[in-house]
Amino acid sequence: xxxxxxxxxxxxxxxxxxxxxxxxxxxxxxxxxxxxxxxxxxxxxxxxxxxxxxxxxxxxxxxxxxxxxxxxxxxxxxxxxxxxxxxxxxxxxxxxxxxxxxxxxxxxxxxxxxxxxxxxxxxxxxxxxxxxxxxxxxxxxxxxxxxxxxxxxxxxxxxxxxxxxxxxxxxxxxxxxxxxxxxxxxxxxxxxxxxxxxxxxxxxxxxxxxxxxxxxxxxxxxxxxxxxxxxx
Numbered sequence: 087x088x089x090x091x092x093x094x095x096x097x098x099x100x101x102x103x104x105x106x107x108x109x110x111x112x113x114x115x116x117x118x119x120x121x122x123x124x125x126x127x128x129x130x131x132x133x134x135x136x137x138x139x140x141x142x143x144x145x146x147x148x149x150x151x152x153x154x155x156x157x158x159x160x161x162x163x164x165x166x167x168x169x170x171x172x173x174x175x176x177x178x179x180x181x182x183x184x185x186x187x188x189x190x191x192x193x194x195x196x197x198x199x200x201x202x203x204x205x206x207x208x209x210x211x212x213x214x215x216x217x218x219x220x221x222x223x224x225x226x227x228x229x230x231x232x233x234x235x236x237x238x239x240x241x242x243x244x245x246x247x248x249x250x251x252x253x254x255x256x257x258x259x260x261x262x263x264x265x266x267x268x269x270x271x272x273x274x275x276x277x278x279x280x281x282x283x284x285x286x287x288x289x290x291x292x293x294x295x296x297x298x299x300x301x302x303x304x305x306x307x308x309x310x311x312x313x314x315x316x317x318x
Contacts, residue, residue: 087255090152091115091125092145092167097182098158099125100225101217104259106139107132108229113141115148146170154178154251161200163207175210178248181272182217184279191284199272201242212248215272216241216256219279223292229260238296240275242266264298 087110091102094116106112106129116122122142129137141151146169149155155174157164160183164171181201185193205213216239224232239256241263243249253263266275278296285294 087111088113088151088153090148090150090155091158092148092155093117093158094121094125095158096222097217098156099128100222101156101182102140103128103132103136104225104228105255106136108258109135109139110255111139111151113143113148113151115143115145117145119144146173149173149177152177154180154255156180156182157204158182160184164204165207171208172210174208176212178212178214178245178251179204179208180214180216180252182215184218184276184283187280187283187287191280191288193277193280196273196276199269199276201269201272201276205244205269212243212245213269214241214243214245214248214252215266215269215275216252218275219282219296221282221286221292221294224295225259227260229258232260236262236297236299238262238264238298240264240266240278240296242269242271242275244269262298 089105089110089112091098091112091114094114102112102114102125114122114125126140126142129140145167149168150173155177157179159167164174181204183200201213201215219240224237239261241249241253249265253265256263282294285291
């Protein structure tokens, strides 16, 4: 698959290199050509053949190249990132962004997610919220070393096919995809990322992440069971 990275910062660089490691073609886009080229220069270190599968370019070139696009320009509308934002129509766009971190970690309520804003600014695109709960450090373990830890990647999108595509990409690089339904649930995922970033920054846990675990039912229930309540 051809993947375009729109904005080669820490997260875009890491995710793009891991995608190249597992066999995808990747174009790193950036406003600063040197940043895109720096990502390409790292490709030989991630695995045999990766260097042949990556290229550097502008954000416009990355957007035209990719079947799937990773959008890392937090809070910046596509019209400011691209010369012609209509190139996004019909493409799967992964939004992995989160809100700014307040100094006191007291976040305002999320009434409209960044992913929903992006979807409104890129009509015709298939916007998917994913990878936003992961600190970039965990990508260093992809794909093989992260797999035993069953780290979750939460995926939300209105287009079911786009959810499947991004879930499969997450699985290929060692994560466990969790289907979170329509894009409105990106509000929940951005809130979850706020907790991760609190642990990362304030509590000194740079590898904090979510690993959902299914536990078996109790063989001999002894606590009265779940009774009717206002929750359900």
